[in-house]
Amino acid sequence: MAQPNADPSSIDFAALNLLRVVHELGSFTAAAEKLNINQSAVSYTIAKLRACFHDPLFVREGGRQVSTDRCEEILARSLQMLGMLDEMLQPDAFDPGSATQNVTIACNYYERVLLIPALVSAIRREAPGMTVKVINALGDGHLRLLNREADVLVGPFARSESGFHSRRLYAEEYACLMDAAHPLADTALDIDSYLGLNHVLIDYGGGWQSAYLRELEAAGHRIAPVVIAPSPAGLATLIVESDLVATVPRRLGEWNSDRLKIADCPFPGRFDVSLVWAAHTNASAMHRWLRELIWRISRP
Amino acid sequence: MAQPNADPSSIDFAALNLLRVVHELGSFTAAAEKLNINQSAVSYTIAKLRACFHDPLFVREGGRQVSTDRCEEILARSLQMLGMLDEMLQPDAFDPGSATQNVTIACNYYERVLLIPALVSAIRREAPGMTVKVINALGDGHLRLLNREADVLVGPFARSESGFHSRRLYAEEYACLMDAAHPLADTALDIDSYLGLNHVLIDYGGGWQSAYLRELEAAGHRIAPVVIAPSPAGLATLIVESDLVATVPRRLGEWNSDRLKIADCPFPGRFDVSLVWAAHTNASAMHRWLRELIWRISRP
DNA sequence: GGTATTCATCGAATTTTTCGATGGCAGGTA
DNA sequence: TACCTGCCATCGAAAAATTCGATGAATACC
Incomplete structure (x- = not known):
């Protein structure tokens, strides 16, 4: 059976709770019943706490187990810790309303x-x-x-x-955004006619390359942009009533589509x-x- | 080998400390070395904490074990608890000076x-x-x-x-206190002369009976007090220049012995x-x- | 004085934890 | 790419800690 482990770091919360129950009931036997364990298990754990804290913690006085002052101090902190454990166990709740x-x-x-x-x-x-x-x-x-x-x-x-x-x-895929009056606005764009358009190129910088460009270059083509812009902001104003064509994600084009037309792009660069x-x-x-x-x- | 115990009350301070070290080092292996235990023991304890808190606690991100938000919360309380344990372990020191x-x-x-x-x-x-x-x-x-x-x-x-x-x-034992001029002040008191004295009896009340009285009565004698007082306070004043004799603990008599004399009592009632x-x-x-x-x- | 409780202790049984070895996965390197 | 390498999870076995049921000693209650 061996001596209980006197290493304080081996004290677990069950032991602290047991201390609480023994203190409450003033009896090892009663505590054992309440905790549904054997009385000798209570003795064992109390012996362990006694060894850890170098204090008897409980002494018998007229039929009752009475706590020492040290025990009271330890118990006070134990109660705090048991409360903190309960808080820690609280599942990570999130209430959007509050x-x-x-x-x-x-x-x-x-x-x-x-x-x-x-x-x-x-x-x-x-x-x-x-x-x-x-x-x-x-x-x-x-x-x-x-x-x-x-x-x-x-x-x-x-x-x-x-x-x-x-x-x-x-x-998402890329599509071509152009003025509704653009000559090619209602034709199906083949590769050659696409490549020959007056392109507006959006270059975000930072080495980012749009998927349709990767697809286009992978097929061995290249476009010569007429205008290079760092973002699609103001793109609609740029294109409207011009012969410029921008290749942009389709939904972005649709968002701009008041006076503009969207055509399929032969290099859709799906992503x-x-x-x-x-x-x-x-x-x-x-x-x-x-x-x-x-x-x-x-x-x- | 079995699953670790997922009962939160089985968490011990060693587990909380292990959490701290893993968090500090960002590595189970390094924590195992620092704690002088096997790496699989660290995995085991972390698995247990994961089960108790229903949270991964640490996730691998680019070669390092990074803590989750929940882990941070748990850790904060764990650190508090480890501090409280240290306080609890503090031996019950007492410094009279302070x-x-x-x-x-x-x-x-x-x-x-x-x-x-x-x-x-x-x-x-x-x-x-x-x-x-x-x-x-x-x-x-x-x-x-x-x-x-x-x-x-x-x-x-x-x-x-x-x-x-x-x-x-x-x-301690009882002795007879009397005025230095008392006729029997310098004689050895035998039982009869003692019993015949003019006694001052101290009766503290509450059922308390002085040892010399118990001894005296056990021997079948009895004294008839002349004066009964509830405590020895003022006894010296009472006895001085009188023929009264009080039977009191010897050291108490000596404390009063300015103008009084102390004689052995035949019923010393040692205690x-x-x-x-x-x-x-x-x-x-x-x-x-x-x-x-x-x-x-x-x-x- | 006898009887019933209560806690400590014992040996055995059980459970938990640790160990050493291995496997999978991801990262870094040739 | 393909191979190492380091890291964590998992496995079976070993060790340690805990629990159990029984018993003993001390004490409270009749």
Whole structure:
């Protein structure tokens, strides 16, 4: 049977609770019954605590086990600790209605225009106390996640490394945006006529290359842009009443389509828009809620 | 090998410390080395914590184990708890110089006169911040100890019931106190001359009977007191220049012996003056100090 | 004085934890 | 690409800790 382990770090919460019950009942036997264990198990654990704290903790005085002063001190802290354990065990609850946290979303122009407005509105409706921050994902959105600068990343980012999870929101492709009066506005664009257009090229910089360009270059072609812009902002104004053509994600084109026309692109550069998050936020209730919300608002 | 125990109360402080070390080092293997245990033991304990908290706690992100938000919360409380454990383990230290506690001593007239002055002076010298309270022990000093009304009991109380400890301070006996001019002041008192004296009887009440009286009555005698007093206070004034004789503990007589004479009593009713304390104070540093102090000042 | 409780202790049984070895996975390197 | 290498999960066996039921000693209660 051997002596109980006198190493204090081997004390567990069951032992602290046992101390509490023995103190409450003033009896080892009664405590054993209450805890549904054998009386000798109570003796064993008390012996262990006695060895750890170098104090008898309980002494018999007229039929009752009475606690020493030291025991009272230890018990006071034990009660605190048992309370803290209960708090720790509390499942990670998240109540949108009362939450006041901040969420940070990393994304780029496309998502800011097409997803963020609906997302912000949904967050404000479901969680009025929360604040939203949007930061540029650029090409290194994954780093933002790792550095905890962002809670989620939305965009055309395939899940690559480990340490991340992702969920595909929807498929997207590139299409050609041009003035409704453009000569080729109502024809089907073949490769040659496409390549010969007066292109507006969106170059986000930072080494990012749009999928349709990769597809086009992989097929051995090249386009000579007439205008290069750093983002699609103001693109509609640029194209309207001109002979310029921009190749942009289809939904972005549709968003601009008041006086413009959208045509299929021979190099559609299909890609997935995904929601990406760091593994360390995977189990968090708030993050699960946020991801579900993003999924919902991204449904067509 | 079986699954780890998912009962939260089986979590011990070693597990919380392991959590701390893993968090600090970002690696199970490194934590195992630091803690001088096998890596699989670390995995085992982390698996247990994961099961208890229903959270992965650590996820691999780019070669490093990164903590989840939940893990951070749990860790924060764990650190607090580890701190509290350290406090609890602190041996029950007592520093007289800085102590500000109160000590309560239960005793009766005899000890208040013969021991308390020296004790109070010793306490004031060694522990200037402490306060002393003296309460009457009467006949039920043991109850005062059990009720925590007194820290120690000093007096002619044999250790009787369990739940108490005691230490014999010294032996005492009764002697006869009379005026130095009393006719029998210089003769040896035999039983008959003793019984025929004009006795002053101290009757403390409460059923307490002095040892010499028990001895005398056990021998089939009886005395007819001339004066009955409830305590020896003022006894000297009463006896001086009178033919009265009081039978009192010898040291009490000596304390009064300015103009009085002490004679051996044929019924010395020897008894021990003891220090008695409740078992629940046995291990307390303050109480040990107090008891040692009382022992010292009671040396002749 | 006898009887019933209560806690400590014993040996055996059980459970938990640790160990050493192995396998899968991801990262870094040739 | 393909191979190492380091890291964690898992396995079976071994060790350690805990629990059990029984018994003994001390004490409270008749």
